[in-house]
Amino acid sequence: MKIIGAILIALLNLIIIGLFATFSPVAAIIAMFYIVPAIIANKKGRSFNGWWFYSVFLFFIALPHSILIKKDIESIENELLSEGMKKCPYCAELVKGEAIICKHCGKELIPSC
Secondary structure: OHHHHHHHHHHHHHHHHHHHHHHOHHHHHHHHOOHHHHHHHHHOOOOHHHHHHHHHHOHHHHHHHHHHOOOOHHHHHHHHHHOOOEEOOOOOOEEOOOOOEOOOOOOEOOOOO
């Protein structure tokens, strides 16, 4: 679902760039900058789609805001857990799913069946 949303936003961005390109090539270049705050916020665990719309309407506020926001640790951790990582039961740090010994605390991990 996340990939479909990103594809739709990319297509919408291309349409906007195309509309601006009919008026001026400079306007098309400016339209490409709308995606920058969304990319920065997405790397910090925020919604790409929401930040893209935010930057389209309020670019000069969205850009510094996306730079200044902190990472959403919980969102990033949940994404890593869904990709196969697991939490060490002793130190609560994330380790690879295949790990036998925690690289952070050195304790033996309980194998998951």
